Amino acid sequence: MLRRPPRALDVKFVTGSIGDGRYANNGWLQEMPQPITKVVWDNPVVVSPATAKALKVTPDDYTERQEPLARMATLSVGGRSMQLPVWICPGMADNVAIVTLGYGRETAGLVGNGVGFNTYGLRNAADGAVLRGATLEKTGENYPISSTQNHWSLESRDSLVRWLDKPAWETHAGAAEHGPGHGVVADPYATSGDDSELSVAEQLGELTHTPANLSLYENPFNESRGNAEPGSAYAQGPQWGMTIDLASCTGCNACVIACQSENNIPVVGKKEVAKGREMHWIRVDRYFVGDSLDEPERVMNQPVACVHCENAPCETVCPVTATVHDREGLNVMAYNRCIGTRYCMNNCPYKARRFNFFDFAQAKLNGGLDPKYVPEGVRKATNNAGEGTTFNQNLIPPRLREKLDEIQHMGQNPNVTVRGRGVMEKCTYCLQRINSARASAKVQGLGTVPEGYFQVACQQACPTESIVFGDIRNPESRVSQTRQNQRSYLLLGYINTRPRTSHLMRVNNPNPAITEPVDAIAAHGHGGGHGGGHDDGHGDSQGDQHGGESHDAHSFRVDPTRQIEDDGYALSLRVLGGNGVHA
Amino acid sequence: MTTLHPDKVTADRLTGKPTSGGPQGPHGDGTLFEDPAVRTPLVLNNRSLHDVTEIVCGYAENSPGKWWLPTFMFTATVAGVGTLMILYLLVTGVGVWGLNNQVGWAWDITNFVFWIGIGHAGTLISAILCLFKQKWRTAVNRSAEAMTIFAVMCAGIFPGIHVGRIWFIWFVFPIPNSNAIWPNFRSPLLWDVFAVSTYATVSALFWFMGMIPDFATLRDRADKRLRAGSGTSKLCVQCPVTGIKFFHLPVSADGIRAFVYGLLSLGWRGSGRHWHRYEAAYLILAGISTPLVLSVHSIVSFDFATSVIPGWHTTIFPPYFVAGAIFGGFAMVLFLLIPARELFPNFKDLLTLRHLENMAKIILVTGMMVGFAYAMEFFIAWYGGNKFEVEVFIQRATGPYWWAYWTMISCNVLSPQVFWKRSMRTNPKVIWTVALLVTIGMWFERFVIIVSSLNRAFLPAEWHMFFPTAVDILTFVGSCGIFMTLFLLFLRFLPVFPLAEIKAVMPQGDPHGHGDGGDHGHGDESHLAANQGGGH
Numbered sequence A: 001m002l003r004r005p006p007r008a009l010d011v012k013f014v015t016g017s018i019g020d021g022r023y024a025n026n027g028w029l030q031e032m033p034q035p036i037t038k039v040v041w042d043n044p045v046v047v048s049p050a051t052a053k054a055l056k057v058t059p060d061d062y063t064e065r066q067e068p069l070a071r072m073a074t075l076s077v078g079g080r081s082m083q084l085p086v087w088i089c090p091g092m093a094d095n096v097a098i099v100t101l102g103y104g105r106e107t108a109g110l111v112g113n114g115v116g117f118n119t120y121g122l123r124n125a126a127d128g129a130v131l132r133g134a135t136l137e138k139t140g141e142n143y144p145i146s147s148t149q150n151h152w153s154l155e156s157r158d159s160l161v162r163w164l165d166k167p168a169w170e171t172h173a174g175a176a177e178h179g180p181g182h183g184v185v186a187d188p189y190a191t192s193g194d195d196s197e198l199s200v201a202e203q204l205g206e207l208t209h210t211p212a213n214l215s216l217y218e219n220p221f222n223e224s225r226g227n228a229e230p231g232s233a234y235a236q237g238p239q240w241g242m243t244i245d246l247a248s249c250t251g252c253n254a255c256v257i258a259c260q261s262e263n264n265i266p267v268v269g270k271k272e273v274a275k276g277r278e279m280h281w282i283r284v285d286r287y288f289v290g291d292s293l294d295e296p297e298r299v300m301n302q303p304v305a306c307v308h309c310e311n312a313p314c315e316t317v318c319p320v321t322a323t324v325h326d327r328e329g330l331n332v333m334a335y336n337r338c339i340g341t342r343y344c345m346n347n348c349p350y351k352a353r354r355f356n357f358f359d360f361a362q363a364k365l366n367g368g369l370d371p372k373y374v375p376e377g378v379r380k381a382t383n384n385a386g387e388g389t390t391f392n393q394n395l396i397p398p399r400l401r402e403k404l405d406e407i408q409h410m411g412q413n414p415n416v417t418v419r420g421r422g423v424m425e426k427c428t429y430c431l432q433r434i435n436s437a438r439a440s441a442k443v444q445g446l447g448t449v450p451e452g453y454f455q456v457a458c459q460q461a462c463p464t465e466s467i468v469f470g471d472i473r474n475p476e477s478r479v480s481q482t483r484q485n486q487r488s489y490l491l492l493g494y495i496n497t498r499p500r501t502s503h504l505m506r507v508n509n510p511n512p513a514i515t516e517p518v519d520a521i522a523a524h525g526h527g528g529g530h531g532g533g534h535d536d537g538h539g540d541s542q543g544d545q546h547g548g549e550s551h552d553a554h555s556f557r558v559d560p561t562r563q564i565e566d567d568g569y570a571l572s573l574r575v576l577g578g579n580g581v582h583a
Numbered sequence B: 001m002t003t004l005h006p007d008k009v010t011a012d013r014l015t016g017k018p019t020s021g022g023p024q025g026p027h028g029d030g031t032l033f034e035d036p037a038v039r040t041p042l043v044l045n046n047r048s049l050h051d052v053t054e055i056v057c058g059y060a061e062n063s064p065g066k067w068w069l070p071t072f073m074f075t076a077t078v079a080g081v082g083t084l085m086i087l088y089l090l091v092t093g094v095g096v097w098g099l100n101n102q103v104g105w106a107w108d109i110t111n112f113v114f115w116i117g118i119g120h121a122g123t124l125i126s127a128i129l130c131l132f133k134q135k136w137r138t139a140v141n142r143s144a145e146a147m148t149i150f151a152v153m154c155a156g157i158f159p160g161i162h163v164g165r166i167w168f169i170w171f172v173f174p175i176p177n178s179n180a181i182w183p184n185f186r187s188p189l190l191w192d193v194f195a196v197s198t199y200a201t202v203s204a205l206f207w208f209m210g211m212i213p214d215f216a217t218l219r220d221r222a223d224k225r226l227r228a229g230s231g232t233s234k235l236c237v238q239c240p241v242t243g244i245k246f247f248h249l250p251v252s253a254d255g256i257r258a259f260v261y262g263l264l265s266l267g268w269r270g271s272g273r274h275w276h277r278y279e280a281a282y283l284i285l286a287g288i289s290t291p292l293v294l295s296v297h298s299i300v301s302f303d304f305a306t307s308v309i310p311g312w313h314t315t316i317f318p319p320y321f322v323a324g325a326i327f328g329g330f331a332m333v334l335f336l337l338i339p340a341r342e343l344f345p346n347f348k349d350l351l352t353l354r355h356l357e358n359m360a361k362i363i364l365v366t367g368m369m370v371g372f373a374y375a376m377e378f379f380i381a382w383y384g385g386n387k388f389e390v391e392v393f394i395q396r397a398t399g400p401y402w403w404a405y406w407t408m409i410s411c412n413v414l415s416p417q418v419f420w421k422r423s424m425r426t427n428p429k430v431i432w433t434v435a436l437l438v439t440i441g442m443w444f445e446r447f448v449i450i451v452s453s454l455n456r457a458f459l460p461a462e463w464h465m466f467f468p469t470a471v472d473i474l475t476f477v478g479s480c481g482i483f484m485t486l487f488l489l490f491l492r493f494l495p496v497f498p499l500a501e502i503k504a505v506m507p508q509g510d511p512h513g514h515g516d517g518g519d520h521g522h523g524d525e526s527h528l529a530a531n532q533g534g535g536h
């Protein structure tokens, strides 16, 4: 922690998604949330929260423009200076400022002109990537920054992204090898019973106060299951599923852009992102975890797209059956049927749905609908059609609107519908690829689609092979093996959505010289069961403190509300039938 | 019939010549007697049956005063602005509101639930209080029913325009089509479509049917004047400054009245058979409406209760919403009728303090019901031990929308508590203030439920604030304008009180001559109403 403002900062120059500026005219890359900061369409100076606090440049809260407001500051280094907005990034070293190059170009083209700040002026060719002795002074002005994620912390919802340290993982996964599950989990949808039937990752979720997935009643519409009985309609063809490995995901965003190009996902511009209307079907959620945001222990990346719930909450609420299940377990959208009530979006626990608030796809790319990024000259030269340029195209009924030209047609994937205004969309598991794979497998006389016959776009792009996609009914397929891994857990599985996408818990291997490994499962009293532990008179001890371990390096953030919840949790378990629910 | 021209009679009353005498209660204003064996009359100032006719018809036949036209112009302008906003929204896209991918509903559905709730007082008064033979309802039921209809109209706007593609809104109706696609009968939004359209239809029927005998009275009065030659002066526009008349129309006001009210009264002649059928139909509609009071808002609450979102996924919602709707509905009735009492001559004789006090008591009771529901939501969130649930409620009270939450609590739970004191609930100014606060509080209740739950859902990465745009605000203000415009037209042109029903609760309506207009309830007032209400 910094006591007083640093006298000098080190400046590190980096390049981001648009490289040294050569890709500045690429809307996809401009709108790609920068890994970790999640800022789009801009290059603020990034400092640690403590540094920002000491220099009094911590970004303001939201404004009426719905954009988080960054403070402008003068960055002076080596005799040169420049006014730049300041953004924070927890976990960064103090007294360092990161400056991204490549922005602020004047002749990049329609999209890239004037986006961000040209920071090349801070440094000359002879300088290295790091300059020392810089100062950062608040100017008193503000500057709106758009970011796709406005929340930093996990809010102690530890069951969302799970992890274990390696020694603990080895203990528990090893134990599971000899338990009834034999190292793999028979039914990822197991709703109750013995802890040992749950994967290690699922047990971890139970410990972090995700209630057990208890159901008083078997849903009669529940036949679309990955473990469908032979003879059921869902046991005929392949049942698609996906796993996303949090251990190997680096948060690089390749999947986001791959998906965007595959599925004709529009770019919406800085203003619309600020309002929370980005259209990416897959996003990489970033959480800083640890006891304090000022000094987080680590950052977790969690790619989330539609998880294709078997009991999809979005389906039941659609008044016009525009989103339904297909035989292969996909939750599909019928764009032509959608009237745009957005009820599905509200009821999706994963917030995986995206709504076309305007005619995003039709409005030709000029930084989305934001005229700010279209300088006068370029605007005159083209007859582009965003709001405020020539005429707000949304004011023209779609049928009367100037049609996209040939080039722009060719920019779209012909196998994927381009969605119009007022329609909901979301990840389709690359339905078009599934369909063409099915067709060509048939033509080649292969019968059903063999394992490994095709890849979905995000899987194909992922450099670390975090994403695995395939038929979960085929026990040989990679996805069914990863899915039954001890690291596999269902995100928000307790709602009984039965996701087809499971996430694989991260296993950390901390250097014991730096951090002491923690065993969260043992710390919670594995033998006695969690709920039972409370019933046996632990009610007055702190929720996280039983088990007698040192909690200095605890991987779960201690939350003052935890104690209240613990009491309520124990009470409800007692009502539900004693302490044996998952003990 | 008096030999004076009826307008003259009203004019006399306007200059303050009320007949006096008769029981008025200790305060002379219709509040409760201290003696529990005696009831205050429901109509004050010892009015004759004819007086009542004159008063009520006078509202529809005379200009209500200088305030009316400017007020009407103002509300109509506001309504016009709202309509323009709706057009802009339809042309441009739902993005002109402040919604986003995390908060998919905000002001739109808040307004919908708000307006639907407003309508509940009308149905409650006209149906349930009718079946329970609460005689005091007669003074408020017509205007409360009118409010129901207008509120449902405003409510209907929002689910209609909130969809992304309004040109396909017919998909929600079970219309046989060549694709053989039906709407999704599992969706609460579809239940809404049925619930609200049933509600609108039954309320409109109820309202209109109740007005038929009164339309006939208005028709007959106009007709009589025409025949007597006193109502034949042609319509024209008079310049307010110079007094010069221009723009003469070939019809007289009474000619139009006789024609329009004649059409609306559907050939009503006031025969015994007519009254018999009328009474039967009234009872049947009351019977049909009674479950609707409970069902409509229960179904609206299912929009939230059947979802999985923490803060929405709550079984307490149906009773909580119904109580809240009645609460908000009565507040709106009071909010509109207390000024009307002041602005219209003799209104206070028919809508007495006793009525206001009764409604204040209902506000107190239902206000505590919603207060209990607010508390139970928190308790169950904690008791359920579900982390996501607990946090949504903690965030609700302490998070970014804390001000909305505490506005709701202070308006809905704290402000009605003044009604514990008798002097407060018989003071129209206090009642009006509380009614205004409750109306604000009930709007915030829906806002809190919808936005503060969506904006703090499961995954913190997807937490996003909602901010209203000018279009959001103006659309809501515009809907208030539409509501007020319709209500002003109602006050000006339609029978604001049900003549026959009021007459039945007057002392003259009591065959046994108890003279207290009170609670003996022999069940045969309606026959008397039949005789007296129709005969002029």
Ligand code: SF4
Binding pocket: A305, A306, A307, A308, A309, A312, A313, A314, A315, A331, A347, A348, A349, A350, A351, A352, A353, A426, A497
């Ligand atoms: S993740 Fe959301 S959109 Fe996808 S199936 Fe589940 S509820 Fe529906």
Ligand code: SF4
Binding pocket: A248, A249, A250, A251, A252, A253, A254, A255, A256, A284, A303, A458, A461, A462, A463, A464, A465, A466, A467
């Ligand atoms: S492409 Fe792979 S590594 Fe990159 S963010 Fe997506 S899942 Fe993670």
